[in-house]
Amino acid sequence: MFLVETNSALVATKMLMTKPVELPPIAKRLKEAREALGLSQPELAERVGMSQQGIGAIEAGRSIRPKKLRELARALGRTEDWLLGEGSDDAAATPAAYPKHEPNAETGGPVRLPRQRIPLYGGAIGGSDGRFVLNGHKLKDVLAPPSLEGVRNAYCVYQYGTSMEPRYFAGEVHFVNPNLPVRRGDFVVAQIMDEEGEPPAAFVKRFISWNSKELILEQYEPRENWTSDEPEAEKYILRFPSERVVSVHVIVQTGRE
Known part of the structure; x- marks a missing residue:
């Protein structure tokens, strides 16, 4: 026991x-x-x-x-x-310091690229100060950026030369809206009739003014035919008689193709 x-x-x-x-x-x-x-x-x-x-x-x-x-x-x-x-x-529940957030957006289908294509014009360099031939010869068609979707007569051109560096560099493409009014300070494509009956020349420059007498444009490199006999203020200025001006169109976007 x-x-x-x-x-x-x-x-x-x-x-x-x-x-x-x-x-x-x-x-x-x-x-x-x-x-x-x-x-x-x-x-x-x-x-x-x-x-x-x-x-x-x-x-x-x-x-x-x-x-x-x-x-x-x-x-x-x-x-x-x-x-x-x-x-x-x-x-038990209280606002957490590290909440798990629900998605605030959903992805849709594939991104739709612009379908409109616009002509890319240009030609061989025809002279100094970035001059090039703009006679309607189309190099090819490229996709229009969104800002030019549906814009009548929109087009684009290559940048030639170094006269607009560091703003623009040779080989870049300028997309142009020919329907916009031009304002001082705009970057433009100006088409000018040649004095000797050659095809119209074109220049990519900064717009200063345009009156019944002349079109005044500006570039960033000194003008190639500028001499020390001229005023210093004219060093970067190009002037064309108004009767020779074919068109002045606003550049709305610049990039690579």
């Missing part, structure tokens, strides 16, 4: 020693909320300014009221009371 009682006491003692330790509510709830958001311990620690060891200590039950309780609650989208086990799941 004595032995039986002794054995019973030993068994009871062993059962008491192996009974699992009950974790505090914050340990279980912190881990539950963290895993629900797909966060690792280091990620949560970084968000609230703690160490990973600090998060581990809470989930292991060694820290039951951490100093950064408020930050933890906001990062997890829960209330402080809920984390401490003092609130129900119904009252």
Whole structure:
């Protein structure tokens, strides 16, 4: 009988020693909320300014009221009371410091490129100061930029020479709207009749003025036929008699083909 009682006491003692330790509510709830958001311990620690060891200590039950309780609650989208086990799941939600946002836009189908094509005009360099031939000879058709979609008689030309650098460089393409009114400071394609009956010449320049007497344009390099006998102010200026001016059209966009 004595032995039986002794054995019973030993068994009871062993059962008491192996009974699992009950974790505090914050340990279980912190881990539950963290895993629900797909966060690792280091990620949560970084968000609230703690160490990973600090998060581990809470989930292991060694820290039951951490100093950064408020930050933890906001990062997890829960209330402080809920984390401490003092609130129900119904009252768990609170505005999170790191909410997951829903998409604010949807992608549609493939992007539709402009279908209108416009002519690219140009010809061999015919002279100084970026002069080129513009006699209606079409080099090819290119896609119109959006700003010229549906614009009547829109066209484009190559940049020749270096007279407009650093604004424009040789080989760039200027897209032109021939229907816009020209204003001072606009960059334009001016078409000028040749004095000797040659095909019209064209120039890409900056528009200054145009009256009954003359068309005045400006470029960025000194005019090639400028001499020191002329005023310094004329160094970058080109003047053409108005009776020789065929057209002056506004450049609306420049780029590569």
